[in-house]
Amino acid sequence: MRRLLVHSPVTVAALWIVAYLAITLFPLMVLLLYPPPDRGFWIDLSVALGFIALAMMALQFVLTARVNRIESSYGIDILLQFHRYTSIVAFFMVLAHPIILFIVEPATLQLLNFPQAPLRAQLATIATLAFLAMVVTTIWRKQLKIPYESWRASHTILAVLAVGLGFGHAILVGNYLGLFWKAVLWSGIILVSLWLIIYVRLVKPWLLKKKPYVVEEILPQRGDVWTLALRPIGHEGFNFQPGQFSWLTLNITPFSMREHPFSMSSSGDRSDRIEFGIKAIGDFTKRIKDYKPGTKAYLDGPYGVFTTERYWDTAGFVLIAGGVGITPIYSILLTAAERKDDRPYLLIYAAPSWDDITYREEIETLKEKLDLTVVCVLRKAHDDWEGDTGYVDRELLEKYIPIHRGSRHYFVCAAPVMMDAVERALFDLEVPVTNVHMEHFDLA
Ligand SMILES: Cc1cc2nc3c(=O)[nH]c(=O)nc-3n(C[C@H](O)[C@H](O)[C@H](O)COP(=O)(O)OP(=O)(O)OC[C@H]3O[C@@H](n4cnc5c(N)ncnc54)[C@H](O)[C@@H]3O)c2cc1C
Structure with missing residues (x-):
């Protein structure tokens, strides 16, 4: 007791x-x-x-x-x-x-x-x-x-x-x-x-300086996102709970305190290669693609409570992502697949267009290993698109989320406007607030 x-x-x-x-x-x-x-x-x-x-x-x-x-x-x-x-x-x-x-x-x-x-x-x-x-x-x-x-x-x-x-x-x-x-x-x-x-x-x-990493690979992804893969040097790296994030320092000393927060996008159980999906939006993120393998990096982490692991006894999950907000959610799905989790996962994923869906092919492959339903919501759909278009709103959510709404936990990561709209819609649909978890990328 x-x-x-x-x-x-x-x-x-x-x-x-x-x-x-x-x-x-x-x-x-x-x-x-x-x-x-x-x-x-x-x-x-x-x-x-x-x-x-x-x-x-x-x-x-x-x-x-x-x-x-x-x-x-x-x-x-x-x-x-x-x-x-x-x-x-x-x-x-x-x-x-x-x-x-x-x-x-x-x-x-x-x-x-x-x-x-x-x-x-x-x-x-x-x-x-x-x-x-x-x-x-x-x-x-x-x-x-x-x-x-x-x-x-x-x-x-x-x-x-x-x-x-x-x-x-x-x-x-x-x-x-x-x-x-x-x-x-x-x-x-x-x-x-x-x-x-x-x-x-x-x-x-x-x-941090005593536990360095090096850039192993930098790969382009859909949606102007770059995968940055890091390998620990002289130590074991860390395991993390899928959905968590770290503070990344790249190519400068950690004493400079110019680190940026990014969610890990790889499996939480793989400490020997830690990946991030980074959208090129500003000074730092636009330079990611130019770094070379071998560049030194430092990671302060893992941090965060945006993780399904805290709700191990729940019946299933509804994951709602917008754009680059997919990164922590992709890690959640990847880790679940590797752990052979047989609970139902519903992914509602909003993106500007079909070609902008980051990890599109990878998510498709995960469907073979997980009880995963994917609903893509496109803002600019191509002519023969038969799926959903527009925004993730109450009407769309009502169509897809389970009837027994309290039996699932909901994880939302997207742009601030979408997060607010989804939060309001879930509230209107009587999803208990304690079951809704949000990750904000714009902290400052
Ligand atoms: C918990 C968390 C997880 C995140 N995960 C991801 C992810 O997986 N993929 C991804 O692409 N982005 C992620 N972000 C956002 C990412 O940190 C910012 O996009 C990035 O730091 C912008 O840096 P910049 O210099 O390129 O952009 P800038 O144009 O200089 O900044 C754009 C905005 O980003 C914010 N920002 C800039 N630098 C920092 C910093 N050092 N610390 C905190 N905020 C900053 C500020 O609000 C700023 O106005 C995450 C943010 C948080 C808080």
């Missing part, structure tokens, strides 16, 4: 949430239990908001450090959503912290006079501006036309500035850090944040 309790994914996920709340709300509890010398409710509230925001900001390093145990409890897209929402909440708390002070004690407005303000106020001003720059460049990155790589580098620098200077401000203000064990807790949070920065920037790249 105890084992079951400790290992249940729901219990582990709930425990992380409890830990998160305990750390962020700790300053508030301390304030309630040990009120400082009477400075009035509003000042105490302002200080509490500042501390909670600081703890939430420091915890962002944990959320984005790709800690496997946390990631495997929720999935990277949910973690990043949480990171986005909690950052915005923390940002408003950071703003409310001085605004309350200015209203209650208007004399403190002088602290905004930067050249004459004391160091503690200067640190707070720079930290707040760094936080503001971070929020603006993240929400409007595409409108501001900031390339992903530059955004990522500046995001890290601004985050370290905001949190580091925020801590500096808190230490210089001092009053509220007086209690011994409160100082211990804050020192702990600072040390963990520092360690995570060192771990992500130095330790992890160093570990």
Whole structure:
């Protein structure tokens, strides 16, 4: 019974949430239990908001450090959503912290006079501006036309500035850090944040460097997709759960931190050759075809919860792919075929045209080894096409998905518009939300 309790994914996920709340709300509890010398409710509230925001900001390093145990409890897209929402909440708390002070004690407005303000106020001003720059460049990155790589580098620098200077401000203000064990807790949070920065920037790249891969083959596929096959050098590679992804660094050192996420498209049981299906859409992906066999590569993975393996006791699967969203789903089918899985698989696969169907011939071959039904949905069908055309919508899904909808698990990976439409349609068709799993390729 105890084992079951400790290992249940729901219990582990709930425990992380409890830990998160305990750390962020700790300053508030301390304030309630040990009120400082009477400075009035509003000042105490302002200080509490500042501390909670600081703890939430420091915890962002944990959320984005790709800690496997946390990631495997929720999935990277949910973690990043949480990171986005909690950052915005923390940002408003950071703003409310001085605004309350200015209203209650208007004399403190002088602290905004930067050249004459004391160091503690200067640190707070720079930290707040760094936080503001971070929020603006993240929400409007595409409108501001900031390339992903530059955004990522500046995001890290601004985050370290905001949190580091925020801590500096808190230490210089001092009053509220007086209690011994409160100082211990804050020192702990600072040390963990520092360690995570060192771990992500130095330790992890160093570990990756010890386990290199080389490009074995690069093959063209339908739909402007390239298969990139990697072979581990001097180690065994890794097995993965079909549907998972890795962060790929190609032809540069892992210390550069210019890695890209890609789902593995090969069988999860073959660690000696790991394949990816990469669609040429931008700076990095358009260059894939030009790399030569023998090019060095590094893989940080596997990550992700978009995998049928978590639902081993389900009666069958409905897989819904759009374009290059087929890659994790192809890996799921390939692995199932190799494992001689006899459960029914239904693949609904949308593509611009018949010639764009990535892995078309390979999927056809899989039909001989699996109980697999394939429904192709073409946007531009050729004249003698007798199959489905248009979009994957409620009407189309209703035609094909099983009547006992709760008896299957649904895996959806496609462009954002299609994912939203399919999610809504499945909801309308009363597929339980707990049975629907989505993989978003556009995280940033
Ligand atoms: C979990 C996951 C699995 C994925 N699996 C596949 C796959 O199997 N096949 C495939 O073709 N694509 C996959 N992608 C998408 C792929 O990561 C991006 O298409 C690729 O990184 C774009 O890089 P680029 O420089 O060529 O394009 P750019 O034109 O520079 O970027 C296009 C967009 O891709 C995103 N992006 C760019 N660089 C990164 C990065 N380093 N990290 C995260 N996002 C980035 C940004 O939103 C950017 O606006 C996956 C993405 C995720 C999150």
